[in-house]
Amino acid sequence: MxxxxxxxxxxxxxxxxxxxxxxxxxxxxxxxxxxxxxxxxxxxxxxxxxxxxxxxxxxxxxxxxxxxxxxxxxxxxxxxxxxxxxxxxxxxxxxxxxxxxxxxxxxxxxxxxxxxxxxxxxxxxxxxxxxxxxxxxxxxxxxxxMWKDKFVGIKLTNQFGLEHTLKVASTNLAIPNRTVAGPVQLEDGLLPLSVKAMKEVLNFADENASKELALMLRIGFFTGLRIGSITDLKVSTLQNAITVPEVGIKTISVGPSAYPPVDTKFDVSGSVPIPNELLEMLLDYASSIRRLKRQSLSSENDQDLLFLSRFGNNYKADSSSAINVEMSRLRKLGLKSGVTVLRGFYFHRTRATYATELMKVALNAMPVADAVEFVKEACLHKDISTTMKYVKFIETSKLMKEASDAFTEAFMGLSRSKAVNE
Known part of the structure; x- marks a missing residue:
């Protein structure tokens, strides 16, 4: 091919x-x-x-x-x-x-x-x-x-709430982005997993995926890094992790200004919190025989990359297509094995899961404004509007659950009353 x-x-x-x-x-x-x-x-x-x-x-x-x-x-x-x-x-x-x-x-x-x-x-x-x-x-x-040209109108709303329509050239071959419909659209329209579902995915990956993909999924779930950043992580990035004084958490530096630099979306630089257990796991992998064999086959420029293919190539060279292929295989195997949480699961949902759970913890520990700023920095969001979606999602989900519980209680009450009357 x-x-x-x-x-x-x-x-x-x-x-x-x-x-x-x-x-x-x-x-x-x-x-x-x-x-x-x-x-x-x-x-x-x-x-x-x-x-x-x-x-x-x-x-x-x-x-x-x-x-x-x-x-x-x-x-x-x-x-x-x-x-x-x-x-x-x-x-x-x-x-x-x-x-x-x-x-x-x-x-x-x-x-x-x-x-x-x-x-x-x-x-x-x-x-x-x-x-x-x-x-x-x-x-x-x-x-x-080849195709038929057409124009579509896109409604835009400015910061003052005023709407205007922008005409954009398109073709009849364009494929609309049919994202998951939900109460609030998060990044890329993908919804987070529950903590229980996350554990199911990780356990199944540990048993059926490569060591590299299993670790990448853990990084996604527990740091929120995108796949492009994960495949560009260096061993030095982990070794240079610092401990935040008086807090105790460790962070790794990513972005173009980090040393060594790590690719990020929009070239945003910052420090990402990382659990100490995960950091130790990755450092152990970095010095494992499995990775060292791959490192021996890699080019001089790729020697410090944390993740390398079995031929010593870097994953980022093909824009993560190798990861996408393995993710597709994992989904198919999961569905055959009855792991239903893998239906519609894509790597970026690890980021949505991380940001949602982090926001829940932050909202319980600090004022809303501080929580939003903390999650924005941790997730390297370019705009605060992206971070605010997670606040709205959590609030909306809570209200929907309360409404659902109330409806269920009312429905069950009607059902019991009907049964008694009959």
Whole structure:
């Protein structure tokens, strides 16, 4: 199947002197870890790789965004190979076009629980962006019937409560993000697990997942770090953990300003609390024979990474697709084994669970304003509005439970009265 590889791109420019070609190093900045797609027959997907280079050199996208886009395009490339379809297959019959068929495959994967709703939406959007770029550059024909353009209106509310509608260009191939409906939408529309369900997931992962995934899930549940940050954790990050004076809790530093730096969303830097038991568990793993064998196979730049694949590669190189594959296998195995809590479970729900439970504890221990600020800092939220969703979720859930209990009591009372009368 197609693979995603990273190269260190060094820009050169060509000069013609005395009818001879000379290559000289360009003043443009080198790009470390530029993602490139290789087909199964070891040929390169030139158009897609050129798109990655254009994104990385335009300064409109960070290298993390480029890798994310290319990971979605890699999934598309793998699907094309599995279906024996060319990426330029656009016949008159709409149902036979490559993009329409891929959209159907994504929706099916979403509905079956193999893909998170947000992932399906983002994957289709990334593929469409690539085709639009290729069409604008004339790499593919503008006459091909690829999609139908449309405009959708998005309602926005400002801080004063005034609404306005923003028109956004879209296509008929876009996949709406069908998130879980609930009383309050948390980050990415995912709901937290109960503490009991969390323990079920961890126990099942300990017995059926790799050591690495089991530890990653623990980090997600007990620190709230995203998978992108977890796969970029360094052994030095753990060794440099500090103890907060007079409090006793330990924290690890993440973000671009940390030493060593650890990737975070929006490049937010901060200190994340970590339970001492989990910290010791991770340090033991860092010095285990299992990890040291992987470290011996890794490149010099990856030596300090906490998590490495069995071939010594870093997980972040493929935007965590290896983790997504193992998570999918774990869900399927869990459902076969009767572990129903794994139905609809995605890695990011570990973060929603952590933030919810942390907010419950904080609200019981300090004033609301202090609790919100504490959770905001612990979860590295960019905006306080994201943190406030957890307060509202907890309050709404409590009210719903009270209403449910009252309804049940009233219903049972009516049922008993009816039974007596009969």
């Amino acid at each position: 197609a693979t995603l590889r990273q190269i260190n791109y060094h820009p050169f420019r060509v000069n013609i002197q005395n009818d001879q070609v000379h290559w000289t190093k360009s003043n443009h900045q080198n790009i470390e870890g530029l993602p490139q797609i290789i087909w199964q027959d070891n040929t390169t997907w030139s158009e897609a790789n050129l798109w990655a280079l254009e994104q990385a050199t335009s300064f409109r996208s960070s290298i993390k965004t480029v890798r994310s886009n290319m990971s979605h395009l890699l999934a598309y490339a793998k699907w094309l190979e599995s279906e024996s379809i060319d990426w330029w297959q656009f016949p008159d019959r709409e149902s036979e076009r490559c993009l329409n068929r891929f959209r159907g495959a994504l929706i099916q994967a979403r509905n079956s629980g193999e893909l998170a709703p947000s992932t399906a939406s983002q994957r289709m959007a990334a593929v469409i962006r690539f085709y639009k770029w290729a069409r604008d550059l004339g790499l593919i024909s503008t006459e091909w019937p």
